[in-house]
Amino acid sequence: MEKNIDQAKLNYMNKRSRKILFILLLALALVVTAVISIAIGASSVNLKTVIQVFGDVFVHNESITDMQRDIVFSIRVPRIITAILVGMALSNAGLLMQGIFQNPLVSPYTLGVSNGASFGASLAIIFGSSFAFLNFGEFLLPVFAFAFSVLTMMMVYGVAKMSNNTSSTLILAGVAIGYLFSALVSLIKYVSDVKDLPELVFWTMGSLSGVPWEGIAIIAVALAGSIILMMGFAWDLNIMSAGEETAISIGVNYKRIKMLSFGISTLLTAVAVSFTGVIGFIGLVSPHITKMLIGNDYRYSVPASSLIGALLLLIADTIGRNIIAPTQLPVGIVTSMIGVPFFLYLIVRKRGK
Template sequence: MIRVSGPDGSEARRTYAALNRRRIRIIIGLVAVLIACFLVDLSLGPAHLSFSEIVRVLLGNDHGGPASVVVWKLRLPFAVMAILTGMALGQAGAEMQTILDNPLASPFTLGLSAASAFGASLAIVLGWHVPVPIPWLGGEWIVAVNAFVFAIGAALLLDLVARWRGAATGTVILFGIALVFTFQALVALLQFLATEDALQELVFWTMGSVTRATWPKITVLGVACAVVLPWSLRSAWALTALRMGEDRAASLGVDVPRVRLTALLRVSILAALAVAFSGTIAFVGLVAPHIARRLLGEDHRAYLPGSALVGGLIMSAASITAKNLVPGEVLPVGIVTALVGIPFFLVTVLRHRRIS
């Protein structure tokens, strides 16, 4: 063989270690920007509070005052919910794109969001909902539970199609698109039949908003994120191998059907909860993984947390914009996610092109 002078073992080792260090630095950077965004989100809003006032409230020095109510009941829950929703959708989209081997996969494009919006509309418009055995749960929770059940149902349907005689991933995508249109049509039908009041409520679902965030909901979604992220990291190597092609991964000893099923389970938990609490939010689940991939590469040890962080960042920035775009008016965050996210997306895509 012709020997082309390549890097020797130690040099390659150094370069690989440097690559991994760079990934860690980028992740730390993302966390820092996310925290900054969170603080900005906290300090801006229709009620003009100074930053020092907010800090005082957070430190517990202002009980029951109007500033305290604004911070604890409005600012903080909205800001936290925005980040958690974005993280859940970002990570869900990341795993979906890997297991379905399709850059267009996301909870929104494959019908999980549409299904849960339909579940919510059923509860809101017709009062029809899955039996909830816990009597103290209020009406809002019943809607959320309904949305959750429908999202899980859609995810299971997708999995069924994926495993049915080993359908190609293209089939799964087409099936998902069929789900989107079916559920959107059904939601439109319910909207047509709905009363004025129910229609108002439906708008929340179809546009997506974090303004219904409450601490119990935040706890549920927070716990889900805290459990699911470490869980997904356990299959990081297997998922990375899946990026090299399904056959290749299988021959490397990856139990592809099992990895796919567990990933889909995680996706449905995250996407269903996010959508159940914040309505249908497009774009984040689709684009956050692409940005993370550009920034961090394909190694899922970095890509999965990266997608969650980018998702959180987009939603946090969207939440800031939603509150401040129209003075005195809080827009549904779902409306502005795309407007805020597109610049992020274009910058990473174009920057990457120039480097390579």
């Protein structure tokens, strides 16, 4: 009996060590990918120049020009940080949604949050001058996108709650409300001035460029707080995956954790989308990859999902910046091109299950 217990403990420790090692390898891969991403682009700034620019912070290098410094610190570094933070936020939002609603199809994108954000952004772009009295300045668009993201999630959850409150109802409500906001965006495009259309269209395709440092700080604070909370009740989330009745019988406050999870996922999605526009499939695909590679234990899946989401979005943005340089593809197009084949693969792989 004692031998069996010792063997079980040894197996558990080995699995735990492998998971921690895998997370560390993911972190290393993210750092390497970030450095490579900074070093490649349409300009002549390469890896050697990037190293010299970072070294110039400590020891002044006469060979480094102001333009090279601006390209690295004002354009590429903020963009790479934004990709990492937004990838983490969307991935964790999807992980939470799929966990609390026990449905692999739930994600920020499928629940219509992106469509709601698009409508809010469209209002700010087309009718921004009419809201000048609010004194939001350059943050008018993110504020409107954030507000309508939250409004969309409240509408979806409200409709689902008025019915039988199942995950399938939630998805149907999200699809319906998403189509409503999509139609409203199309209406705004139809009646708007031609000069406003390029900005509107580009925003709805997703972009990581031009996010101010203040915006990056807001995303970082929201993400850090959310991850701390998620890790704090990771064990409750693990128990909830066994079902509502089992969780309640063990002593988990199911409704409180569910509402807290819903609030965190809404916050993460709204903050991310409000600054970057519509970026699909990261919140849907990343949790699936995480579960395939590391399992369902939230103590490990939260950090792993964060790193996988950051890697996916960073790679997608790097491809979008360079595949037809100097023209840049919106990152939302690239994530969809990567995400759709992978999602179809998941459907085929899970047939009969």
